[in-house]
Amino acid sequence: MIELKNLSARYGRVGVLRGVDLRVEPGEVVALLGANGAGKTTLLHSISGVHRAVTGSVTFDGDDVTGLTAAERTRLGTSLVPAGRQVFADLSVEQNLQVGLHGTRLAADERDERFEQVFGMFPILRDFASRPAGLLSGGQQQMLAIARALVRRPAYLLLDEPSLGLAPQIVEQILGVLATLTDSGVGVLLAEQNAGAALGVSQRGVIMENGVVVRSDTSPALLNDPEVSNHYLGVEQEAVEVADRAVLPRSIFEPID
Numbered sequence: 001m002i003e004l005k006n007l008s009a010r011y012g013r014v015g016v017l018r019g020v021d022l023r024v025e026p027g028e029v030v031a032l033l034g035a036n037g038a039g040k041t042t043l044l045h046s047i048s049g050v051h052r053a054v055t056g057s058v059t060f061d062g063d064d065v066t067g068l069t070a071a072e073r074t075r076l077g078t079s080l081v082p083a084g085r086q087v088f089a090d091l092s093v094e095q096n097l098q099v100g101l102h103g104t105r106l107a108a109d110e111r112d113e114r115f116e117q118v119f120g121m122f123p124i125l126r127d128f129a130s131r132p133a134g135l136l137s138g139g140q141q142q143m144l145a146i147a148r149a150l151v152r153r154p155a156y157l158l159l160d161e162p163s164l165g166l167a168p169q170i171v172e173q174i175l176g177v178l179a180t181l182t183d184s185g186v187g188v189l190l191a192e193q194n195a196g197a198a199l200g201v202s203q204r205g206v207i208m209e210n211g212v213v214v215r216s217d218t219s220p221a222l223l224n225d226p227e228v229s230n231h232y233l234g235v236e237q238e239a240v241e242v243a244d245r246a247v248l249p250r251s252i253f254e255p256i257d
């Protein structure tokens with residue numbers, strides 16, 4: 001189990017997370033929800049060790065890892081898939097997967113078996129195995145970023161906004177893979193602004209506001225709560241409406257010649 005106790009984090013003197021308690025059990029998906037700037041990325045980075053200006057504690061299966069580096073935490077079985085995919089554009093799909101195995105010293109047949117396993121989850125990656133990752137679509141790059149984390153066979157996977165900018169069918173396909181992971185005991189913490197999609201694939205959800213956990217419940221309970229749907233499930237629609245409105249004054253005040 002990943003467990004956070006009274007975790008606070010800061011950038012310089014500015015406190016960003018305050019007193020967060022959270023746990024992720026093996027074999028469950030926990031959705032981490034909240035608006036822009038709520039602190040979701042900082043929380044994932046504090047768990048993975050990318051961000052270390054923290055107080056409180058982070059434990060993996062009972063071992064305190066708060067003092068460990070990101071590389072040490074990765075070796076202990078927790079992999080982060082960062083926001084914005086961050087694949088190596090000039091490397092092929094297969095080379096990106098090899099980067100994921102950095103430091104593991106696997107025999108060739110074990111490596112091939114792991115590649116086959118992730119190709120089974122995302123078959124398009126097998127078709128494009130020798131293609132530079134920069135030529136893949138956004139959805140395919142997201143699949144590659146997840147596959148690159150999975151070849152290490154992590155016990156816990158931390159996903160930062162995997163749905164960002166992707167079409168609904170692609171989101172469904174990518175998040176659908178999470179269910180197969182939890183069947184094999186992987187614990188997943190899924191940070192998402194797409195609350196509907198995240199609650200649809202998770203067992204529990206945690207809502208953050210301004211660096212504090214304001215609500216924690218089962219996903220069905222959160223999905224059925226009118227206050228949650230008003231605040232978080234309407235976000236996408238609201239964004240579309242704001243974008244539409246933003247176009248109007250522009251066309252009025254800046255007429256096309």
Ligand code: ATP
Binds near residue numbers: 016
């Ligand atoms: P988003 O969905 O926009 O990424 P988030 O919920 O992931 O939001 P964070 O990125 O963790 O939120 O940001 C939480 C707060 O910390 C915000 O107020 C943000 O401006 C601030 N912050 C994030 N990164 C830094 C940084 N490197 N230096 C200073 N402040 C930062």
